[in-house]
Amino acid sequence: MTNSFADFWRSPGIAFVPDADPGRGLIINRDRVERLRRPVRMRLSPSLTPEWLRDEAARWVFLPSLATGPVKGEPLAWFVDQTREFPAILAAEGRVVFQFDPEEALDGLLFERYCRPARPYTTLLPFHYHVVPGDVRVAIHRLVKGVLSRFRRPVFPAWPMDGAVEMLREVVWRAFERLQGRQPRPSFWPDGKPYAVTLTHDVDTSEGYPQIPEFLAIEKAHGVTSCWNVVLRSCVAHLSVLDGLAGAGHEIGLHGYSHDNRLAFLEPEAMRRRFEACQGICREYGIRGFRSPSLCRTPALFEMIAERFDYDSSCPDTESGTGCCTVYPFFRSPSVTAEDRGSRIEDRDGRRPLPSSILDPRRDRPPLLELPLSVPLDSALIMRGYSPTRILRAWRAKIAWIRRVGGLAVVGVHPERHFSGNPGMLAAYDRLLDFVCADRGAWIAKPREIARWWRDQSGASGLKNGGSGLWVVGFGEVRE
Known part of the structure; x- marks a missing residue:
């Protein structure tokens, strides 16, 4: 299963034909192609503009390359670059000609080839950053973000709503x-519902467990269940809580071996040891999904996740100049193979190829499904200095936008008191569930249910049984 436009729209007829073909069809102009590798604004004609974009003059999209060879026809879309416009898509004589490669642009967005997520400074400390009290960490993060924002304000992707991938998909359709x-049009969610919602919690530390009953009471009052992503080193002292969660119908997910944020940057063998130490708890609680601590992610980490889990939820749709730019699930295998793309499969600098095992969808296991973290994390908003009232407004606005787009709203909150485990944020979460549960158009389900549905609808339902089959009962330790 790939992420091509035909796969997404479930319409095999959507295909790009060679530009030398004299017949009708969708054409990619390959005359005088230049590497661009930067974001540009794209303006659409009314005939290509979806309803949710009607109020916007143009939207940013990252463009890996652009054809400069002339094409005659009626412009349907334009690229806007500083003071000039030039055609992006043209219609002529039964053909629609793209001056860029939509599949290449799609892959570049989904797999974040336009950026390189930074390594957190917390991974460079000689001690675990959680020794610093939570409130103090929040204050430090706010200070650092304030300083950095003076020097770096990325225009792409837009925050808190981007939708560059959704725009490309709509344009092609x-x-x-x-x-x-x-x-x-296909119906993406059960019973024709226009969008889906899933509730998740990241329990980063032991300090989060005392507040879990308060969240459970709120969710029980609304008749919903959620997923609790736990860290091995802190959850082993609270297994009775996990037993209660699982017994009440909640899902347990893995949030890593330790929340020191180093997992994504370890050498492969050290990374593997951490995952192997988590085998027992994954087996015990039927864990099918993973979210990386602090959303740290690298291609090597995704390779490890793909070997062990059915889905990942470590990638936001948009956050601080990074993200996959979509609010729909997608598979972590590109639309084409490395052999097909050749030199296009490369990192932002154009030098270091990505691992072929990640790029090649023809591997012997089902591809990893990504459930983008599409609603801003409570922690991200708190770090920006948002009050509970403002956070609730931001959550509701994003979910309302996702409803218009038709995607998946992945909500993520932390039970620690310096995040959402306090009266103000608990009240905000309660009101958020009021908002979501009052909408009969929302399919509210746990992440594993979302993943199973998406795989089944996409024809990629071959689920793994807990990974490589090496799971053992027991909880491990890692020597580093």
């Missing part, structure tokens, strides 16, 4: 309809 006439 509407271009296809221009050639073939109106087409029935």
Whole structure:
């Protein structure tokens, strides 16, 4: 299963034909292609503009390359670059011609090839950063963010709503309809519901466990269950809490071996040892999903996750100049193989190829499914200095936008008192569930249910049984 436009829209007829083909179809112009590797604004004609974009003049998109060879036709979209505009998509004689490669642009966004997520400074400390009290850590983060924002304010992706991938998908779909006439759109969620919602909690430390009953009471009052992502080193002292969560129908996910934020940056063998130490708890609680501590992520980490889990939820749709730019699930295998792309499969600097095991969808295991963290984390908003009232407004606005787009709202909150385990934030969470549960258009489900549904609908339902089959009961330790 890949992430091509035909796969997403479940319409095999969506295909790009060679630009030398004289017939009808979607054409990619490959005349005088130049490498661009930067974000540009894209303005759409009314015929290509989805309803949720009607109020915006243009939207940023990252463009790996651009064809500069001339094409005659009616412009349907334009790239806006500083003081000039130039055609991005043109229609002529039964053809729609793209001046860029939509599949290449899609892969670049989904797999964050436009950026390189920074390594947190917390991984460089000679001690575990959790020895610093939570309130103090929040204050330090706010100070650091304030200083950095004076020097670096990324224009792409937009925050808190981006939708660059959704725009590309809509553009291709509407271009296809221009050639073939109106087409029935697929229903992405059960019973024709327009969008989905899943509730998740990241329990970073032992300090979060005393507040869990308060969250459970709120969720029980609303008739919903959630996923609790736990860290091995802190959860082993609270297994009775995990037993209670699982017994009440909640999902348990893995949030790493330690929340020192170093996992994604370890050498492969050290990374593997950490995952192996978590085998017992994964087996015991049927853990199918993973979220990386502090959302730290690297290609090597995704390779390890793919060997052991059915889904990952470590990548935001947009956050601090990074993210996958979509609020829909997607598979972590590109639309084409490395052999097909050749030199296009490379990092931002164009030098270091990504591992072929990640790039090649023809591997012997089902591809890893990504559930993007599409609603801003409570911690991210608190670090920005948001009050509980303002956080609730931000949550509701983002979920309302996701409803318009038709995607998946992944909510993430922390039970620690310096995040959401305090009266003000608990009240905000309660009101958020009021908002979500009052909407009959929302399919509210646990992440593993979302993942199972998406795989089944996408024809990639071959789920792994807990990974490599090496799970053993017991809780491990790691020597580093």
